[in-house]
Amino acid sequence: MIPRSGDRDFDLALAHTLAAVSEKLEALPSFAYYDDYDGANAYATPKVRMNNADGTVLFGQRLLSRLMSGTESPEVAVAAVCAHEFGHILQFKRGLDRVVGVGQPTVKRVELQADFFAGYFAGARKLERPNFPAAVFAMTQHSFGDNMVNHPGHHGTSEERGAAIAKGFEAAYREKCTLAQAIQISTNYVAGL
Numbered sequence: 001m002i003p004r005s006g007d008r009d010f011d012l013a014l015a016h017t018l019a020a021v022s023e024k025l026e027a028l029p030s031f032a033y034y035d036d037y038d039g040a041n042a043y044a045t046p047k048v049r050m051n052n053a054d055g056t057v058l059f060g061q062r063l064l065s066r067l068m069s070g071t072e073s074p075e076v077a078v079a080a081v082c083a084h085e086f087g088h089i090l091q092f093k094r095g096l097d098r099v100v101g102v103g104q105p106t107v108k109r110v111e112l113q114a115d116f117f118a119g120y121f122a123g124a125r126k127l128e129r130p131n132f133p134a135a136v137f138a139m140t141q142h143s144f145g146d147n148m149v150n151h152p153g154h155h156g157t158s159e160e161r162g163a164a165i166a167k168g169f170e171a172a173y174r175e176k177c178t179l180a181q182a183i184q185i186s187t188n189y190v191a192g193l
């Protein structure tokens with residue numbers, strides 16, 4: 001586990017954003033980078049690796065450099081992936097991953113609910129900061145869509161991932177849903193996919 005990215009300003013800005021994600025999603029995992037030598041990735045685990053009780057989010061250094069080389073608000077793209085992973089931490093805390101994933105041949109519903117929660121954060125953030133570029137959340141997750149629809153690791157197509165972000169965004173930004181309401185709406189939403 002690697003505590004810092006090497007860019008102090010970036011680390012400070014991301015720490016602020018992650019504190020806001022923790023507050024909106026009521027999930028407080030430890031966060032660190034790791035060496036994703038076997039393929040650019042980020043993941044969430046309920047395992048407590050440091051001192052925060054809600055598990056751990058690990059962000060690959062390769063994925064970080066890939067997102068940072070993008071032109072459109074790269075730090076917001078990093079935040080989008082983090083918010084998705086914090087969404088998984090929320091699922092682990094509330095047992096939602098079991099509820100939405102039960103009997104499913106792929107992890108799609110679990111992943112799209114995490115995208116919904118990332119979108120929910122983006123909507124809540126935009127209410128507080130009208131300049132927040134929430135569309136970057138949808139573009140980022142859209143870019144990670146896959147078409148391996150029968151593979152157990154299928155996360156959702158690009159269209160499904162972008163749509164899940166948009167649904168979560170609307171729940172916060174337009175409907176002003178509480179987190180409890182967003183959990184209910186997202187559970188119903190992914191059950192219909």
Ligand SMILES: [Zn+2]
Nearest residue numbers: 084088111114
């Ligand atoms: Zn995920």
